[in-house]
Amino acid sequence: MTDTTNAPIPSQDKGSLFQKLELDMRLLGMIGALFILCLGFSWFTDGRFLTPRNIFNLTIQTVSVAIMACGMVFVIVNRHIDLSVGALLATTSAVMAMMQTQVLPEMFGLGHPMIWVLAVISGLLVGTLIGAFQGWLVGYLTIPAFIVTLGGFLVWRNVAWYLTSGQTIGPLDRTFLIFGGTNGTLGTTWSWVAAVIAIVAAIWAMSNARRAKSAHGFPVKPIWAELTLYGIIIASIVSFIAVLNSYFIPERRLQRMFDERGEVLPEGLTVGYGLPVSVLILILVAVVLSIVAKRTRFGRYIFATGGNPDAAELSGINTRRLTVKIFALMGFLCALSAVVASARLSNHSNDIGTLDELRVIAAAVIGGTALAGGFGTIYGAIIGALIMQSLQSGMAMVGVDAPFQNIVVGTVLVLAVLIDIIYRKRVGAK
Amino acid sequence: MTQQTQAPLVELKNISIAFGGIKAVDDVSVDLRPGEVVGLLGHNGAGKSTLIKVLSGAYAKDAGEIFINGEQVEIDSPRDARANNIETIYQTLALADNLDAASNLFLGRELMTPFGLVDDAAMEAECRKIMGRLNPNFQKFNEPVSALSGGQRQSVAIARAVYFNARILIMDEPTAALGPHETQMVADLIQQLKAQGIGIFLIDHDVHSVMELCDRASVMKNGQLVGTVNIADVTDDDLLSMIILGKNPTEEANK
Numbered sequence: 290m291t292d293t294t295n296a297p298i299p300s301q302d303k304g305s306l307f308q309k310l311e312l313d314m315r316l317l318g319m320i321g322a323l324f325i326l327c328l329g330f331s332w333f334t335d336g337r338f339l340t341p342r343n344i345f346n347l348t349i350q351t352v353s354v355a356i357m358a359c360g361m362v363f364v365i366v367n368r369h370i371d372l373s374v375g376a377l378l379a380t381t382s383a384v385m386a387m388m389q390t391q392v393l394p395e396m397f398g399l400g401h402p403m404i405w406v407l408a409v410i411s412g413l414l415v416g417t418l419i420g421a422f423q424g425w426l427v428g429y430l431t432i433p434a435f436i437v438t439l440g441g442f443l444v445w446r447n448v449a450w451y452l453t454s455g456q457t458i459g460p461l462d463r464t465f466l467i468f469g470g471t472n473g474t475l476g477t478t479w480s481w482v483a484a485v486i487a488i489v490a491a492i493w494a495m496s497n498a499r500r501a502k503s504a505h506g507f508p509v510k511p512i513w514a515e516l517t518l519y520g521i522i523i524a525s526i527v528s529f530i531a532v533l534n535s536y537f538i539p540e541r542r543l544q545r546m547f548d549e550r551g552e553v554l555p556e557g558l559t560v561g562y563g564l565p566v567s568v569l570i571l572i573l574v575a576v577v578l579s580i581v582a583k584r585t586r587f588g589r590y591i592f593a594t595g596g597n598p599d600a601a602e603l604s605g606i607n608t609r610r611l612t613v614k615i616f617a618l619m620g621f622l623c624a625l626s627a628v629v630a631s632a633r634l635s636n637h638s639n640d641i642g643t644l645d646e647l648r649v650i651a652a653a654v655i656g657g658t659a660l661a662g663g664f665g666t667i668y669g670a671i672i673g674a675l676i677m678q679s680l681q682s683g684m685a686m687v688g689v690d691a692p693f694q695n696i697v698v699g700t701v702l703v704l705a706v707l708i709d710i711i712y713r714k715r716v717g718a719k
Numbered sequence: 720m721t722q723q724t725q726a727p728l729v730e731l732k733n734i735s736i737a738f739g740g741i742k743a744v745d746d747v748s749v750d751l752r753p754g755e756v757v758g759l760l761g762h763n764g765a766g767k768s769t770l771i772k773v774l775s776g777a778y779a780k781d782a783g784e785i786f787i788n789g790e791q792v793e794i795d796s797p798r799d800a801r802a803n804n805i806e807t808i809y810q811t812l813a814l815a816d817n818l819d820a821a822s823n824l825f826l827g828r829e830l831m832t833p834f835g836l837v838d839d840a841a842m843e844a845e846c847r848k849i850m851g852r853l854n855p856n857f858q859k860f861n862e863p864v865s866a867l868s869g870g871q872r873q874s875v876a877i878a879r880a881v882y883f884n885a886r887i888l889i890m891d892e893p894t895a896a897l898g899p900h901e902t903q904m905v906a907d908l909i910q911q912l913k914a915q916g917i918g919i920f921l922i923d924h925d926v927h928s929v930m931e932l933c934d935r936a937s938v939m940k941n942g943q944l945v946g947t948v949n950i951a952d953v954t955d956d957d958l959l960s961m962i963i964l965g966k967n968p969t970e971e972a973n974k
Binding site: 501502504505506507580583584585586588589592593594595596597599600601602603604605606663664 | 775776777796797798801807809811812813814815816817818822823826827828829831835836837839840841843844
């Protein structure tokens, strides 16, 4: 350790298999927990838990909470909290429902192709504006985020109620329903196309990062480790798509689809659902936000401010404006979640998104986001959301009584944070 | 040194700042010439850090003027200070503990790729270069700075101030957390920077290190300037009596 000024960078030849692969231990831990959970439920339900049908349902049930959890990571990393996401989801959902069932059909006529586009745009706009407003209250007027969003929790839940007079609004626009899950999937062929694109993009990104490192003479992991990672990624993407493709559209539903088009259902035809559009949206959100977190100034400043707000300010970062942007992003993602959630239910109901704020925060925290700020990952939040949803629907399948379901979920939340604290202490307060 | 003929690098004129009725800095004027180290002395709460935070853009002054190279400037934010080549090493170091050394070094001034993304590899390469000069033993480039020792953290903070070609350097108790070896390293660095013509404000509690490192010293007490003296003209005891009693033994020394 007594190198001179221009000493070469020492190569890392220490360490176990995992260190060579440079895999995040926390990520492995979470995936391991999810795995054990799935295998356990599968055993208790005679394999019903891990059928393509149930996996398909699990993914589309997770999407809404997972999208918001991605934004919540930024909010919590920045040392804030947002208790209003469920209520904000309800307001934006109400706005979009009213737009596409009452306002826009009056202007354009029922069934106009622009209706769903304008409805979604207005929802996203309202969500972003409300989020930015809350962020302004927090950042510029320095009201604690807990209070602002606790107020927002009551306000937006009831704004939604007021907008719809408490009624269930539906049916929603037919094209709009595509974002909802079973109502909109890519089909087997396009799902494979998506898989190929994902694989190419992942390998391109990884080899690019490797090239950038070696261009500066930094140590890179051995080529076999790199190739092993490629293999793992390809295998996971392929198997995920294969599973979704092997959940077949029920025969009666298929019959109805052919009848609508005036065609005859060929004898013995089976069609797989493939990748739901909502899951595709979640994947895009996750990829974009991961890049934002790791590779943009905005993301860097969120983490810097979470780590040390004073240092960030002294470095010339406008932390107030940053707060507004983070909450605006959170509002946008709530609206996006509202699209998915209301399209999945094919109508807007008054209780949509109830308790989502707690699920979203729990997903982010189970995924390793530290409430003290400064640490958190997008993929962690998504796995956290998956763990929560698996627990919930797994227990329902096994037949656990409703009160016990929530008792277990609550306990798991506290335990997950405890394990995280112990882990952090072991690796040295990272 | 031939500094007497040059326009001062920095002039703080009649600076005042108050917090809730308490005058933390009251009508204080100090100046700094190129290649000069000016010590700021005083008890805790004398107003030295507050005065210097006006120059670094962390606090907004209530009254007074700031001149750089003879021209009046407005410094309303840390960004303005940086634009005027003023760099600060804060007593608290002002590091984001959860980020690595390179991210801290470039915080607020990240190197970007042509696609508008943060260029981590380039920043790490630059970070390795400057750390190789300042602290050759430094190896923990891929760990958050919370995993570093006090001296290593200090060297990251110093690297950040030195890397961006500062003309004016503010050091707020830079050796407070350091061992003797690292303190010597900072002393050597100050000599080196001085030789490059950089002006340095050095805030320090330790009269001996001020005697050793500084050309002049300005002493503050209760928010007011007691006086500015040439180090060559005074003794340790003179400085101590200025700090403790607020008496200026050599009123004419600086004229």
